[in-house]
Amino acid sequence: MIFAGSHILSVEQFSRADIEQIFAVADSMEPYALRKRVTRVLEGAILGNMFFEPSTRTRVSFGCAFNLLGGEVRETTGFKSSAIAKGESLYDTARVLSGYSDVICMRHPESGSVAEFASASRVPVVNGGDGANEHPSQALLDLYTIQKEVTAKRGSMDGLRIAMIGDLKHGRTVHSLSRLLALYDNIEVVLVSPEELAMPERYVDALRSAGHKVVISSELNHSISRVDIVYSTRIQEERFESKEAADVYRGRFRLNQSIYTEFCQPNTVIMHPLPRDSRSDANELDNDLNQNPNLAIFRQADNGVLVRMALFAMILDVVGQVEAHSREVNWYHRRNGM
Structure with a gap:
């Protein structure tokens, strides 16, 4: 362009x-x-x-x-x-x-x-x-972060494996990022969410039409076991009719150091578009991950x-x-x- x-x-x-x-x-x-x-x-x-x-x-x-x-x-x-x-x-x-x-x-x-x-x-x-x-500029900075974090370890964006977790229905960051990922080759995307907050079909169809593998899951631990990137998102409370409606899903997919150590590969990069919801009933990314060198959320913001x-x-x-x-x-x- x-x-x-x-x-x-x-x-x-x-x-x-x-x-x-x-x-x-x-x-x-x-x-x-x-x-x-x-x-x-x-x-x-x-x-x-x-x-x-x-x-x-x-x-x-x-x-x-x-x-x-x-x-x-x-x-x-x-x-x-x-x-x-x-x-x-x-x-x-x-x-x-x-x-x-x-x-x-x-x-x-x-x-x-x-x-x-x-x-x-x-x-x-x-x-x-x-x-x-x-949210196009967020998707660009997310992809830029993935490139900087992952290509140094694996050499190419092609063949990337990424898990997107949380409110995928309302999360504009994952909508835009999925569209950009479709431009690359041999991508595997694992979509982890409650059924009611699943990624809209048009984004799933676009990935599959581009020849990429898409896995849909409602279970966290084994979904993050063989990916290069764990991309967590918050429950988009402002898109719900009420706080109570959002609370039904809050805290469903929590990642902490213990879960990371048990299920993730040693070099799996952790991303989040921020703000991460650190309230006790949500706690999407636990503070005990703050010293994990693969936590890229602040590099992502930079x-x-x-x-x-x-x-x-x-x-x-x-x-x-x-x-x-x-x-x-x-x-x-x-x-x-x-």
Whole structure:
């Protein structure tokens, strides 16, 4: 695809070659993400960060990524703080705010809402999550993490074995990730969930149509016994009618160090899109995994900055200018001092 000036709304936009290009640019962003160098290539540019659902990592990492490229960030969080609460349409909001920004990142609770917004925007729009539909930048950073964690051990993404666990019905991260995995060869996906929260059939069918093996299970322990990646997700409480309805499924699939040692292979990588639900009745990934070197959840979050920096640089067509606008840092940073 041509990235310059494009919206990023769905992982279906990407070919395998596109992904490899994004990841190559993400690799080149590491000196800036680690504060070893500073670049001002987007000085004067403005990111409009519009988040109408709660977010920590996605909202902050998009802002951080833009700041690290030298740009500025303006934020709207929640419906109550926006004119949408007064009845303004997405069309009108898009027409106005795209006049104030050079690129917009948007999260909204309704599927298809970001694409609707983008159709009226005068600047590129990046989907930061639209309901239970998609989360393309999360899928890219997940795949980037898998590549960094796994290919060093096994040499290739092809032939990957991954278990996706939890609320697969409402989890937009696994929906988008499964679509990207379908671009590779000989993938085995084990889908572990209660029957009521199973992965929607269209994603299962897409994987199988691409020639991949899909195993559906409601049992955790033996499902994780021969995979390269354990990708856990939380129960998406906000997608249920009530907290009580979500509580029925909370805590069904808990992974701790004891279960990991007994059932997982020694190099199995543990991933989670975060936030992990650490409440006692959920505890999806136990704190006793925190010292496990294969727990990649925080490396995964760090990788989000690299991938989002890459997307901004490609959308605004400055990849070849980043180094020319860079310099050494002039302050102490702990990661530079280690």
